[in-house]
Amino acid sequence: MAQEHREDAATSYGGLKVPIAFAKHDETAEAETVVHLEEWKRKAYEVLSRLREDLRARGPVDADAQAEIVYYLSPFAGDGPWVLERSRNVALDILNAYVISSTDLQEQVLRGFIKPIFQPNPHPSVNIETGRKLPRPAGGPLGHLDYMEGQEWKNHPEVSHVISWCLSHTDTRSVEKLWHLFVPPIMTMLDDYDAKYKLRGVQLVSQLLEVSPPDLLRRTGIDTLILSSLKTCLTFLQHRETPDLIRATVPTSVRLTELTTADGSETRFDQLCALLGDCILGNIWLYASRELDALQASVDAIPILVRTLGVGTSRYLKGLIPQLVFPLIPSPDNGASVEYKLSSLQALLAVVEVSAPRIPKWRGTILEAILKCWVDIPSNATAEETIQLKDHCRAVCAVLWTVCQSVAEAVHGDYERILSLNPKLFGPLLQLP
Template structure:
């Protein structure tokens, strides 16, 4: 006769809380009956979670095994996903905060008992699954990655990334090394998948892990190298619905990892940041996704973070950066740039001007021409939908351009140029080239 435990008893009626595998491809579903079934399940899940909360309230103490099982079932609803109703998400968070004590022992049980078994049939070829360390050579030889992509049973568990995210978010820097071998294999499996949607989840999980992972642990296990290479691979997935979000997440994570694991002003840090900006953004995204405005805007959104980290080192890319960032500002019949794209471009341009201040004076003509043309084009636009905000950023750009630190060799010439332009049409250019005294822009 099989003995039962408190965890078994409490969950005997809640097996239906397991998220159906069909949600993994929810956006591609074509059969109405399946969609109706899943929508019904979503409402039923809320009812089941409500009952579970009532059952948990009736128990004074939950042992670690029960807490682990609660986490496995409930944490999957803590996210923005097609199987999660807003009320269900709030209910799940209430259960987790009220009944779960996320100690390292509880987290270890969640990972060992529920997460690890899901990935055992697809071991990552570059990892030692028992230690979380990088292998000296790929398991299975040069074609080992093909075996790794077979089956992929873990994709039948759509809520996995939410469970991992919750666990990582409740791990501190003291316990992360103990759990390292349980976190790294699933995170790298998501990150190195061949589908962009799973790569995006992997980047987000890795970013959470970097918040608590000590730099020495990343370097000692070789995971710093694996992560950086994987982030760079993410930036080659250019024609997917997830591409803009993937670019923003992967570039941000790459900068985060580089600053965490390299020495300031070192050649290693410089080389890694140049790889992100020069190879991935300029040499790849801007070349092969030039007709995809959403992808281009995403790449421009992350320019400030990269050039701030590179500093004056970004000056080597000015021949590519300045034309690309001023191009959306210049109106033309054959192109139409959204206010949001223009805003992103202006803000990125400002970051480049500040980071590369000693070299910007050579580019002042191109920058000023683009700003003036954009301003003129906006003159008759309504002060809605981002127009006012864009005008404010254009003023800031002109103010930055005439600061001594940015155009020091020709500061007087720039001021004279501003004066001549204002005299051409005071009503039009006066508000642009005469910012209010209260506006402060640090160069």
């Protein structure tokens, strides 16, 4: 009976096994391959449609069939390059109608389908039976090279989507039971040498943190392992995925620190300072200074980081303020897009708010940049972008006025002098109380 069941599954789901070619979909430029993959996507929709009709005729399905449905159809429930919108709709219909999510079902999917794929390449720092951090890396100093060999799991583009589905149907009560099945594959992707797999790893870590009790992260030692790996992610600066990797990694690092450290503790302060000072100012802004997309991505991450760090941000103002005001100042060397200017204004607003005691000495630098941005809106800005730029400039000026009350007379004089230059132009910007 088991053999018959496997044969039936192969017949039903064979057309839904995601081709290996999709693992390199972004790099492929051969017209023949592109045409082949597009044809496969159309055929996959037809297979999904037939499967839905077959299931309707069959009625309720047992646990084994539900596990197969999850493995083969959950990759179509997301946004993989193999997914057509109509395929997604059919896949979601089937998953919602025939799958009853439970811890046992997720364990069956992870143990029966995902674990065998990653088993040939165990992560050297993770106990694959418990999901705990090993006291020392397996295989010695060069053990990490062994798990980079072969990498059979890269022949399965769908695996991260299946893990993501299981995480989205897991809660804090059941995640510990599944810990040893989630952690090893996630850490394998997070620590891969390829930026696109690191990105998927970060995204899965973000999901894992949503359902992981802080005590579980600390008790298994996975908190320190993930934190170190996330820091490494921010050194991948010359890749197509770099901007997305930065935008995903910084908030995930902040969330991990919030979960595993006490509010106001030295440990939390040190981890956040390392993220801002070492990873962003000392690494991204130093070694990716010509990569505007990477710089903008790092600036996008500033607000969530500095608002968590709080007044401790003040120690980095010498590095933060000049970098944030530069995109706002028109010059031949400044190729900042409208989106980058908006990102800088949002980050500047957050920095000014949390660093109030040290901001008065920087008010001249900030005001100069805001004024130049206000009077020189890029010609390619849309009407909506123009409104956003002006609103953000006004917001920074309003907060600057508020936090500079310790030198109220001086800042009031600054604003009055600016207004006297052109009340009609600068009145809408400053809006003095």
